[in-house]
Amino acid sequence: MSRRKLIGTTSSERSDINCDFMETSAPTKIILFGEHYVVYGAPALSVAVNQRRHVQMEMQKCGKGNEKMEIINPVYDEGGVIYPDGRSEGHKHVQMHAAIYKEIYNRTHKLEGKSFRATFLGGRIFKGMGGSSALGACIALALYKYAGVDVDREEIFRCAQIGDEIDHGGRPSGIDARTVVHGGMIKFWREFNPSRYNFEQMGIALPKDTTIIIVDTYRGVRCNTGDLVMRFAKNNGITKKPDELSEEERKKICEPYVKIYESALRELHINGNAKTLGELMYKNHELLKKNGVSTPEIEEAIDIIKKNGGLGAKITGAGGEGGALIGYIYKKDLQSVMDALKKSGYDSIELEPTNDGVKVERE
Template sequence: MSYIAVSAPGKCILFGEHAVVYGQPAVAVALDQRITVKIQVSQTGTWLLDGNRLNMNRNPHICALIEKLWPAEMGAPPLSIHIESSIPRSSGLGSSAALSVAFAGALRLARGRWITKHGSIEKRHWAEGFGSHITTTNPYDSSHGFCVDLPIGELFHVSGAMAVDDDENAILAHGVEAAAQNGRASPIDSSTCSHGEIVVISDIIESELTHFYERKLTTPEGNIIWQIHGVELSDQPDEVYLVIGNTGINAPTGKQVAKVARLIKQHPEKIEVIETIGKIARRGIKALMRGDFDAVGRTMSENQLMLKSIGMSSPELDALIKAATPSSLGAKLTGAGGGGCMVALTRNPQQTCDAIELAGGRTLISKLGSHGFNIETSEISTIWMKT
């Protein structure tokens, strides 16, 4: 039986953890480690996940995307889903965002897209879909995303790669991430897992970067607006690698973010550390753009000092960072801190891995900025379309 297979990368934060919450820029890179999602029509008449009945309550990201893109009330048939992943779960490396991006793209491939002009894939000719420039559909609720009220007989259908859009995958993934996190989620994970390479999030449009789009989200604390950008490197960094070191300790992001908020409330002068992290991130972006990876490494190490000064590191992270430093250009925690992972930029990846593993960590190697969402199957047949 034919199936559709797609993949999306994990991610790590290079600069700007925690400071991004206070309007400072943050930089994320896509990793070589990926999640692959395969879908096909279920032969049992029920939704399946890796051969077992799909528990919608235990898989909120999958459930939310099914509601958005595969409505049973419109005749969409149950599917069998198979997931393979080399991204460690609950490690701050974007496994849930990668899953959401991949599954959103797989469902779009499986249904194609209705358009209002024959042969056009421009968003202004979409009859259905979600995106940062589309105001008639909402990716953050349970609506199905039909942009125009026209009979099917007046529309045209496109399938395959022409139907898929990185912005749509990213915004849908952000929507389900926000729902799963009680209305709070930065779009940096979903955008990096969808677009790949290097992504910058800021509260302003950064004139030196490639501006992708704006994201808006209503959170319990109010409305937040982010500007999402891509970084174009002057040269491909073939000689440098990222080595991820995993402490194996789970430190929930929400608790770490709350810890920083309490610290700043009790010690308002600590906001200067947040502002310094923002300045460091901007220096790191400029170093990336000119291909000065020695400067990128130094900037990472400076960022680590600031994060440690506000209590975001841990003895386990410190031990892995210390072990990686002699063979690296720079090293720091990545993500929320308190546990989870660290990242080192190095020209000697195996030497750095060996040092981290001797210190008790588990390691992964990645190049600096992998490709984003990818279609893995060469022949794609539409499984279902709204009629």
């Protein structure tokens, strides 16, 4: 770990204080296929992408009992202070990081007498990309490094999942944390009796000469994931919880989507048929639209992509108001599609799949 002055302080303010510095990063993710249907047992595909979150962590020694971590989030102004007993001050989003800090502090007993400052970097992340999970994984990795404890990716996943439970207000599937920690493409599916999620690492490859963009439809209002899961159920005529349904009932709900998923798997390689894969994305989206989780803004953005040569497009994540979508296009059409979206007020970012999970960038 290098020695440098604290970020955000002038030399006159902190000229006598040096600190250890480390930078960690983690990818974000998109759901390529399977939103909502995964709740009822269908397989879904999550892909780590190169729009990474970075955490610059600085440590300085402090008196025992004065341990804390200051969190600075210059992009969203959602900072605060967290403590090793799990307390937090400031924005509500820092509560998830307080839970991670408490877990590692108590687990290692090697962070006493150390105080931290964590600065979040990496630009804007759209809804559904797992940005919070990525930051949690970055913090967990840095804290274990500062504690001098070597851990594997499963332990970083476990800690990131602890944070996600706070952020989501309940037990999440784990796909966000799993993808940002491990990288690559991950197949995940839910089992019942007992209820659990399974994960399988898979190879990633889009057909040649194609790329993916993510599009933001935020207009000042966002719909939370829980409400959208309920909306999907209502539009399907589902009145029971997923684990209260019979296996046959769940199979009937998922059947239209599973056919799309199985066909898509056959095209997800360098020599795959790009047009077929794009058509399958449109079909997956039509199912989601039919079940009430699209919006006029999402539909407008998809129409723009289609009219400008897009191969396919669909919601990624839960959808709803302020939700994001992905567009699948030939690389030669990238700029024209993004320009057309921008003209109508929609921000977009080109994404590349990545096999790199959470890692130390500098120390």
